[in-house]
Amino acid sequence: MTGLTAEIVAKYNYWLYVILMMVGLYAMIGKKNLVKKLLGMNIFQTAIILLYVSSGVKRGAGIPIVDKYKALAQGVDPTLVVNPLPHVLMLTAIVVSVSVTGVALAVLLRIYREYGTLEEDEILEKIGK
Amino acid sequence: MKRIQEKAAQRAFGDNQIIRVSARMMVPFIQLFGLYVIVHGHYSPGGGFQGGVLLGASYILLALAFDLKTSLKTFSESMNSILGTTGALIFVGTAVLCALVGGLFLDYSALEPLLPLGPIEWRSFGIFIVEVGVGLAVMSIMLSLYWDLSSGGELDEGL
Amino acid sequence: MKAIALLCSLITGAVLLYGVQDFAPWSDPASPASTHVSSHYIRNSVPETHVPNIVTAVLGDYRGYDTMFETVVIFCAGMAVICVLRRSKS
Missing domain, CATH: 1.20.5 (Single alpha-helices involved in coiled-coils or other helix-helix interfaces)
Incomplete structure (x- = not known):
């Protein structure tokens, strides 16, 4: 048991993100309302973004903005700066998530205009008729 | 409590002197901060995406505090499309210009013959040009997303 | 269900x-993500681009191709929303 507790304490961030991802996955599969499905997808994306960003953290390191002239004269010590690559990747991922949310909301508006509801089973009923 | 709620329900949403005046006062400062975030992205947290979202949010605040027509009056729909296209074009145009001048695609140091800054400074300056393009594109797309989603594509009624 | x-x-x-x-x-400094390729970017991005913000340098220069298509993606998203929703006024 101490082994498991030590494991959870050492990697608590990954455990939290996996739980967050499970919430999102449950909302995407289990909910009937399309807006709730979309919110579940957003939670899922947030979990993945947090997972990547947290992989860039280093103990005792500062933000990835350095003093230009000092860096040109002496160079930068990589142990004093957090890993900037996950930040860059997730900056673009956030923008993609915003775009996807916008397009999905537009499609949901069209669906609501066409069928008068956003419940999945009612829409399927109306299509089947 | 109930009387207050009934009163609030009767009044039009956002039709309040305090909201109008404070929104009108805050919008220029939000835009200034958005420009600062874009331009100062080399030296502080920020860049095109974040500053573009801030610039778009200032117009969205205008649309929320007044109504959609006011925000369309201050920033017209055609101007929005032109700015968004220009932003995307600035980025792609810079990339293609690098290739045309004789360097590699997106290698900003190849732009040196245009303005003698030195290849390393040109890389810094090329990032700046690109960030401005990204900021314009993101601002216009955020605004057009809000307009279309809040009014259902009609652009006359809605929030 | x-x-x-x-x-x-x-x-x-x-x-x-x-x-x-x-x-x-x-926050392990010896994790693979922190030791493999990122130290190259941290060491060389300032001398190579003169941009103090490493995130901006990587975003705009090293991964410029990615960011370019990012802009194209968000532009396409805006166009898609306009195509799906917007109705002509006439």
Whole structure:
């Protein structure tokens, strides 16, 4: 048991993100309302973004903005700066998530205009008729 | 409590002197901060995406505090499309210009013959040009997303 | 349906948590993500681009191709929303 507790304490961030991802996955599969499905997808994306960003953290390191002239004269010590690559990747991922949310909301508006509801089973009923 | 709620329900949403005046006062400062975030992205947290979202949010605040027509009056729909296209074009145009001048695609140091800054400074300056393009594109797309989603594509009624 | 969803998410979470035990601990300076290629960017981005913000340097220069298509993606999203929703006024 101490082994498991030590494991959870050492990697608590990954455990939290996996739980967050499970919430999102449950909302995407289990909910009937399309807006709730979309919110579940957003939670899922947030979990993945947090997972990547947290992989860039280093103990005792500062933000990835350095003093230009000092860096040109002496160079930068990589142990004093957090890993900037996950930040860059997730900056673009956030923008993609915003775009996807916008397009999905537009499609949901069209669906609501066409069928008068956003419940999945009612829409399927109306299509089947 | 109930009387207050009934009163609030009767009044039009956002039709309040305090909201109008404070929104009108805050919008220029939000835009200034958005420009600062874009331009100062080399030296502080920020860049095109974040500053573009801030610039778009200032117009969205205008649309929320007044109504959609006011925000369309201050920033017209055609101007929005032109700015968004220009932003995307600035980025792609810079990339293609690098290739045309004789360097590699997106290698900003190849732009040196245009303005003698030195290849390393040109890389810094090329990032700046690109960030401005990204900021314009993101601002216009955020605004057009809000307009279309809040009014259902009609652009006359809605929030 | 709810039971299936709960089962699916629980199984996926269990598999992912099983995989987590191979990850490096939180904020470990010796983790693979911090030791492999990132130190090259941290050391060389300022002398090569003269941009103090490493994130901006990587975003605009080293990964410029990615950012360019990022802009194209968000532009396409705006166009798609306009095409799906907007109606002509006449």
